[in-house]
Amino acid sequence: MVSAMDRLKDINIFSFQVFVLVYExxxxxxxxxxxxxxxxxxxxxxxxxxxxxxxxxxYRKQYGFEPSEMATRIYPEMKKILELAGQACSVDQDENNRLKQELTIACPTGLCVKLSRRLQEQAREHGQHFTFIVKPINHHVDNEIQHGNVDVAISFESSHSEGVKSEFVTKGTGLYVVGNHRHPLWQRSPQPQLKEIIDYPFIVADCPAFNDRIDPLEVYANDIDRHLDVEVKVSGLTELADQLESTSSLTFVGQKYAAEFLNRMSDLEVRRLPQDQFELLHQRMGVPSYYLLSPPRGRNLPDWLLPAMSEFITSSVVLTEPGDKE
Structure with a gap:
């Protein structure tokens, strides 16, 4: 009889990394x-x-996975294996090479696009190499930073937790409206209006600590005695694109590189929300703020990392004057 250990001999570390990330x-x-x-x-x-x-x-559910009992039991051990593998790679390296390691960054889904590539370019400019693991942020990111499971996070709120440093970066200045390219909204007006948008089902791109309890469009609809039909809340950009391509729903995206990613899909249309509509949308709830969360003493982070991330955030969410279409 072939044992589990015999079957595991062909499993590589990358598969363990996939398991840990899918579990998280x-x-x-x-x-x-x-x-x-x-x-x-x-x-x-x-x-x-x-x-x-x-x-x-x-187990596959309608909008994601549910871990089995065994997956929950082996997750901590898989995590340890990855940590030990990382430690083994750093043995006998000098101080500069000691920084040659994995850096885990948690951020809103809309900021995942192009982030690792931008940071890799910065690392090369400084003669360093890092493996960047970019994952979606969650409500426990303070704890993950305190325990060393996350090195830097991009958050919609500051942190007051011990062992976590907060740095305000900027505020979002605009939004994109995204829907199927055959959506009737595009025929009504070249510049989408909020009163028209709420006529259709809406997909909320979930942003922890910003719109996870109620979305600004729901607040706007309530204020004018209208009902917003929130069809689903999603946390991933690919899942969002799949929903938009196959339904008559609309959504908002507040990050330029995420909007560009969606605009490259032939079945989707992306347009800027007019600035007066953006300001109307955020009259009561306010615009999203962006913060960098990190350990107080940097935990051996390279000096260029936080400034580079701050610059990336600003380039993605501080938008230029809108045109009819992006």
Whole structure:
């Protein structure tokens, strides 16, 4: 009889990394986007682990995964294996190479696009190398920073937790409206209006600590005695695109690079929300603020990292004057 250990001999560290990230995000498509690999590769890694451990590990639900009992039991051990592998790679390196490690960054989904590539370019300019793991932010990010599981986070709120430093970066200055390119909204007006948008189902792109309880468009609709039909809340950009392509829903995106990513999809239309409508939308709830959260003493972070992330955030959310279409 072939033992589990015999079957595990063909499993590599990357498969362990895939398992840990899927367990933490419960979304295989966002993991594929984070690791910059095809979704099929994520599926192959999970299938190899399922075969080796003789367990489904994750059950597919309507909008993500649910871990099995075994997945919950082995997750801490898988995490330790990844940490030990990282430590083994740093043995006998000098001070500069000691920084040659993985850096985990948690951020809103809309800021995941292009972030790791921009940081890799900055690292090369400084003669350094890092593996950047970019994952969606959650409500426990303070605790993750305190325990060293996250190195830097981009958040919509500051932190008052001990062992976490907060730095205000900027405020968002605009929004994009996104929907199927055949959506009737585009025929009504070249510049979308809020009163027209709330005539249609809406998908909320979930942003922890900003719109996770109520979205600004819901507040606006309530103020004018209208009802907003929130069809679904999603946390991943690929999941958002899939929903938009196959439904008559609309959504808002507040980050330029995320909007560019969606605009490259042939079935989607992306337009800037007129500035007067943006200001009307945020009359009561306010515009999103962006903060960098990090350990107080940097925990061996390179000196250029936080300034580079601040510059990236600003370039993504401080938008130029809108045109009819992006």
């Amino acid at each position: 995000s419960l979304n295989s498509l966002s993991v594929a986007q984070t690791l910059n690999v095809p979704a099929s590769k994520i599926s192959r890694c999970l299938n190899s682990l399922r075969h080796a451990l003789d367990d489904p590990l994750f």
